[in-house]
Amino acid sequence: MKMYLMKQEQLLPLSPEQAWEFFVHPGNLPRITPPNLGFKITGELPDKMHAGMIVTYTVTPFLGMAVNWVTEITHMQEPYFFVDEQRFGPYRMWHHQHIFTETPQGTLMTDLVHYVLPFGPLGRVAAPLVARRVRGIFDYRREALARELGFPV
Template identity: 55%
Template sequence: MRLYTLQYRQVFPISRETAWEFFSDPANLARITPPWLNLSVTSPLPAEMYPGMLITYRLRPVPGVAVSWVTEITQARKPEFFVDEQRFGPYRFWHHQHDFRPVADGVEMEDLVHYALGFGPLGQVVNRLLVAPRLAEIFRYRRMVLDRRFGSGSHSPKFS
């Protein structure tokens, strides 16, 4: 099993607390996800995120194919970071850490994603041809939506 890494940073001219309030609300995930994924949260959401919280989603990663996804918030330290991990879904492994750091221009948000696919050696081909390009497209869309919402800042994607 090969572990892939996606690291993405974006700076927003807002406070860390404002960033936390937006990104820690799972209802906002659909707002920053490309419409072609048809993502919807299917579980009730509490007023505030907490460790142990389970969130269920429905999405269509490929036209005509609906997928259920269950993530657990395994760690959360307001307003510094939170981690969501897949419990059931399209990946063999998914660990996504969201960090919020104050910087001179506002707040730097960093997404650090580690993921793995099944399918043995075929998984590397699937990642190269389908998964990695789709994740890059999702994060490009997210950057565009967030720039419009909070104002343009700097950003730097890194895939490996």
Template identity: 50%
Template sequence: MKIYTLNRVQILPVKIERAWDFFTSPHNLSKITPTSLDFKVLSKNDGPIHPGMIIRYTVTPILGIPLNWVTEITHVEYQHLFVDEQRFGPYAFWHHLHKFKEVEEGVEMEDLVHYALPFGLLGAIAHELLVKNKLNDIFDFRTKVLREIFGAP
């Protein structure tokens, strides 16, 4: 199984508390996801993020076909990092590390995603033709929306 990597870093001109509170609320995910994906959080998680937290979503990545996606928060270091890992969903493997670091301009937020696709060679072809670009578009959209929400450094 081929494991791919996506890495993005963005500076947010806010205090660490504001960045942490925003990113650790599952309900904010739909705000930073393109509307074309029809991303919906199904879980009613209102408490603080914690290891073992299960988050359920639906997402419509291609051809208007909705998919169920379930992730688990596996690691949390308050105001430093958290990890979500797919338990059920469109990927064969999904590990998303969210890191936060206070810097002079505000908060450096890093997304490090390791992922793999199912279906062997067909998955590799789909990655090159569709998935890689789709993920980059999603994170480009996210960067743009975060600038609108928090401003630019």
């Protein structure tokens, strides 16, 4: 089993509390997800995220085929971090840490995504394509956050 890691950092000119206020509302997720991912929330969402929260949605990651995805918010310490983990979906494993660190310039937001692809050797063949796709999602998110929160990229 091969585990992959995607890491991205973005400086947000906000306090950790201000950054948290955007991310704690699960309804904001579609606003920072690329439209070509076909992301649609399929279940009811609470007003604010909490540990144990389950989120159900569909995505169309490749070839326009819709896939059900279920994640759980497994850990949370306001306003410093939360973790979402796949319970069912396109990956064999998905573990996404969202870390908010206060700096003199604002909040350094770090995303650490550990994932394992399905299909054994076939998944490893597709790994470069998947890595580009995952990176593209987070590159889009970087720009969308700047647009949504009103600061330069």
